[in-house]
Amino acid sequence: MVDHDNRRDGVTRARDLTSGANMDGIAASGFPILARTDFSDTTFLLEIYHPTMARAARPGQFVILIAHDHGERIPLTIADFDPAKGTITLVIQAVGKTTREMQRDFRKGGNILGMVGPMGEPSHISEAKKVICVGGGLGVAPIFPQARGFKQAGAYVIGVVGFRSSDLIFWEDKFRQVCDEFMICTDDGSAGLKGLVTEGIEAAIARHPDIDEVVAIGPPIMMKACAEATRPHKIKTIVSLNPIMVDGTGMCGGCRVRVGGRIKFACVDGPDFDGHDVDFDDLMTRLQRFKEDERMALEKWSENCRRLALEPSQTGEKGGS
């Protein structure tokens, strides 16, 4: 990986904000990656050192990452944070050019050019006594701190997470520690319940008529299905939206979504909204905005990788906990 020296004449892109000194002697060039874990061929976890953010972060918030000086700014939900270790945990799915490049280049000991956050309004851990926390795909990681938050607040937590197949499963142990009930759903039935997370929700609602709240994080189509599943039961359903953004501070308006018929900016008004009010079709359409450009960038990049015999490889510590 190219070592991006981002210290330019006193302009630091630095982390340590409370004093002039660099913490633990780590140079103020970017944000150090302390650990990486690969969950599958496409999904990997990073622990990034940022003590100030680790103290400030709350469940439901996100960061914007920029990998290098030609990179784009991409929003990623904070999967976990550890004030004691001073780390922010992100789970990244390599789907497009930028995320595949991250998969190739981000290594333990490496640096990330830019990471800013925590952004967005934190999730409101309500007084709910019984909640279902639903995570699908990439949403499995960020639903974890919410489940933990509800557990700490004394709620009865039912965890429902969905994966395509058993070999993609991660964090089962972590979830079991904070959930009173825990269900895994797989598309192919290779583990847990065969089917979508909505079937897990239906099953949980059938067993527990007194569910106060559902929190769902995942692909828009999944969150939409979750909202539809709870609508007839009139159970409050919170979803976390992750539309296209540039700055993440309310300045560009690229992340605008329709909620209850009104325009909201997911970066500053959200990212959490009432799932029964969100116009998911609108969200899904807007996510297609740069489809052609994204495809072109990925093709071009893959072609370059082939040419340079730098086929994206999977290294790092295999396996999850």
Added chain:
Amino acid sequence: MARKTIRTIPQERAVMPVQEPEIRTGNFDEVAQGFNLENALIECERCLVCPQAACIAGCPVGIDIPGFICKIIDKDYRGAYNLMTDANFLPAICGRVCPQEDQCEGVCPVGDTLEPVAIGRLERWLGDLAIAEGWTKESHIEPNRFRVGIIGSGPAGMACAADLAKAGCAVTVYEALHEPGGVLRYGIPEFRLPNSVVDAEIGNLIKLGIEIKCNTLAGRLFTVEDMIGEMGYDAVFIGTGAGSPRFMDIPGENLNGVLSANELLTRCNLMKAGQFPEYDTPLHLGRRVAVIGSGNTAMDAMRVSLRLGAEKVYCVYRRTEAESPARVEEIHHAQEEGIEFHWLTAPVEILGDSDSNVRGMKCIRMELGEPDASGRRRPEPIEDSEYEFETDMVVYAIGTTANPILGQTSHIRLNERGYIETDENLATSLAGVYAGGDIVTGAATVILAMGAGRKAARSIKTYLGIRDSETAHRPEYATIETSMFGIDRAERNFVRVRLE
């Protein structure tokens, strides 16, 4: 020498080369190329050096305009630069982007009969000369051990930072984006304000000892209260800008191909989407682009679109050219470049195709009625005058609203429109916390934000009880009573000068 009169000065403004429209729409180089030395000297001759200089009062940061012009005439360019930077640390930027016609040049008495002195162009020339020569301000800074935190590295924050650093404070500037400069970086395009100029001017600030921390979202990473509290800042200045773009809430607004001018400009200027895919940020520019609004941001968005290869660019504005908030020069440049202006036209609906991409816009024609609260005649729709035209992209440049982040994360008092409430000294409801620029006034100009930053710096100095140092770094021409252990009558502050 006999005093110059309106009859004895050069009647015409000195020539400033400008790129021809047909050439400049194919590049991002600056449109106005700036004076050379000879032209600058000719233009300086046009200044009458009025004893009661209206231009100084007309300048939001109070530059001693006749003073620096006289120094140029005396060929003391360095002295001119030093005098300039007493008031304005960013001359190369302000010379380019200030609306001088409404400020210094607007009140220049030469302008009563002839074209006013081209003060902005002279300022720019001096700023560019300083960058080329590598001049920086010689400051005799004596640290006073006060620490000031500044939120936002745009014009307001930078102006405030410069003044406080010169007074001896340890200044840290927090910026949410990964590059410093605020609107100068993400908003104003390269052909109006090259990034190299922004870099050079920010470099000068850093030489004053100012520390800039990017990738830092104040409010969320730490609160304003934290800054005054556990982070130990003695004072805080908030210059976060207005920020959030306005939309109209008409049908079709969420179609793909509808975006804010802020987004378009940020993608292009900060993220270099024009060089996609070498740079990773896409823009997906339309073949035809319609921009709603007619302010400077609208002009920038249109002219950027043109340079990125749009075949046709339209401006849709519900009033007329006369009411346009953009600078006259910018509208003129845009017209020269072939932008098609639809005055007295308001959008009613954005039309989409089956893939939810923009295919056109439905507009209605307007006429001007009675003056409204802003004093401009209110546009009113003409019945049954709706029409459609084809476009692939619609850009909103109809202004901004207050960014909500600091309001969400602190107890600072906001006004009913969400902007930060301050008193006449720019103090907010939190002790030691000051605010200025667009986050207080709503969207305005770079120079007004800088003026607010300087005013806040003055208030912070008073609040901290710092002896004022504004004259301290120019011992060679500061008068005795304002510099030598005396009282600066304007500031009501003791001033001490460290003479070399």
